[in-house]
Amino acid sequence: MLIRSQDKDLLPPAASEITPRAVWQQRRQLLQLAALAGGASLAPWASASQTGERPGKLAALPGARSTLPGASTLEALTPYADVTGYNNFYEFGTDKADPARQAHRLKTRPWTVQVEGLVGKPRSFAIEDLLKLAGMEERIYRLRCVEGWSMVIPWVGYPLAELLKQVQPLGSAKYVEFVSQADPSTMPELRSGVLDWPYTEGLRLDEAMHPLTLLAFGLYGEVLPNQNGAPLRLVVPWKYGFKSAKSLVKIRLVEQPPKTSWNLAAPREYGFYSNVNPEVAHPRWSQANERRLGEPGGLFAKRRPTLPFNGYAAQVAQLYTGMDLRRFY
Ligand SMILES: Nc1nc2c(c(=O)[nH]1)N[C@H]1C(S)=C(S)[C@@H](COP(=O)(O)O)O[C@H]1N2
Numbered sequence: 287m288l289i290r291s292q293d294k295d296l297l298p299p300a301a302s303e304i305t306p307r308a309v310w311q312q313r314r315q316l317l318q319l320a321a322l323a324g325g326a327s328l329a330p331w332a333s334a335s336q337t338g339e340r341p342g343k344l345a346a347l348p349g350a351r352s353t354l355p356g357a358s359t360l361e362a363l364t365p366y367a368d369v370t371g372y373n374n375f376y377e378f379g380t381d382k383a384d385p386a387r388q389a390h391r392l393k394t395r396p397w398t399v400q401v402e403g404l405v406g407k408p409r410s411f412a413i414e415d416l417l418k419l420a421g422m423e424e425r426i427y428r429l430r431c432v433e434g435w436s437m438v439i440p441w442v443g444y445p446l447a448e449l450l451k452q453v454q455p456l457g458s459a460k461y462v463e464f465v466s467q468a469d470p471s472t473m474p475e476l477r478s479g480v481l482d483w484p485y486t487e488g489l490r491l492d493e494a495m496h497p498l499t500l501l502a503f504g505l506y507g508e509v510l511p512n513q514n515g516a517p518l519r520l521v522v523p524w525k526y527g528f529k530s531a532k533s534l535v536k537i538r539l540v541e542q543p544p545k546t547s548w549n550l551a552a553p554r555e556y557g558f559y560s561n562v563n564p565e566v567a568h569p570r571w572s573q574a575n576e577r578r579l580g581e582p583g584g585l586f587a588k589r590r591p592t593l594p595f596n597g598y599a600a601q602v603a604q605l606y607t608g609m610d611l612r613r614f615y
């Protein structure tokens with residue numbers, strides 16, 4: 287492995303890729319246990335960068351481990367190979383292996399993100415400026431896909447609120463629309479009518495401002511692989527994965543709920559809210575449990591129960607007080 291000088295201090299001795307994955311997973315668990323036993327001051331997990339994880343050989347993007355409630359978990363990380371090899375990024379094809387095969391075509395430089403709409407200071411941000419806008423944090427979130435599988439991913443990023451504050455949302459702004467890159471010269475599936483392109487998603491403004499809502503630039507201590515939504519994507523851990531739009535080019539503050547690609551494609555199946563909810567079945571399948579990718583046993587591994595709000599109820603349930611979540615699915 288080529289160790290560039292800027293990366294050196296990220297790598298504790300003997301923790302390069304020569305350490306087999308099983309060993310560092312185990313070491314990480316030991317560190318977690320030690321931290322737990324040691325009590326208060328240490329967050330109960332070792333950050334990906336601290337354990338020397340540089341599994342993708344992409345540019346380093348370290349993040350200080352977040353101490354925010356909900357931004358950690360003791361569950362085992364999903365192996366890098368699954369996080370980067372089993373993806374939904376329909377612009378590059380609908381097979382789970384297509385993004386890893388095709389997304390190398392995505393051109394992530396130059397890259398700008400337009401932040402506009404009902405804001406006092408609309409602005410276009412170069413990716414270089416976005417990378418410096420706020421301190422990078424590492425957060426370990428569960429990602430639950432509406433299709434019934436889940437992963438545990440160490441993301442690197444900062445709260446979306448940090449970016450939104452820069453543009454000064456007006457009082458009339460109630461929702462936020464997120465628009466992904468749509469470049470027919472690099473994204474083969476744009477020729478198909480499988481979704482309305484560009485891929486568009488939306489959140490209520492208070493959801494977008496919630497401290498758990500992450501603007502992610504990296505995972506496993508490195509910049510995002512293209513197939514995971516480089517150079518920046520949304521991660522909303524309490525909602526089904528499709529709310530977390532990849533490769534963002536536009537963020538627009540608006541008064542009415544924006545139209546979203548999945549809701550347009552199948553309104554009965556994909557609502558605007560899409561909070562993870564084991565009690566509301568998808569019209570074609572139950573959402574009561576999930577398969578954790580990368581666990582021993584593969585397809586035959588025991589499925590685990592899906593938790594309300596994907597396990598983040600303590601942090602986010604109050605956003606929905608008084609709402610009928612069967613109606614607003
Ligand atoms: N632009 C775009 N963003 C997207 C998607 C997509 O097809 N296009 N798929 C979504 C779905 S369904 C999921 S589950 C997550 C998957 O993220 P991951 O591949 O990084 O695990 O990305 C979401 N963001």
Ligand SMILES: [Mo]
Pocket residue numbers: 374430431432433526527528
């Ligand atoms: Mo998904």
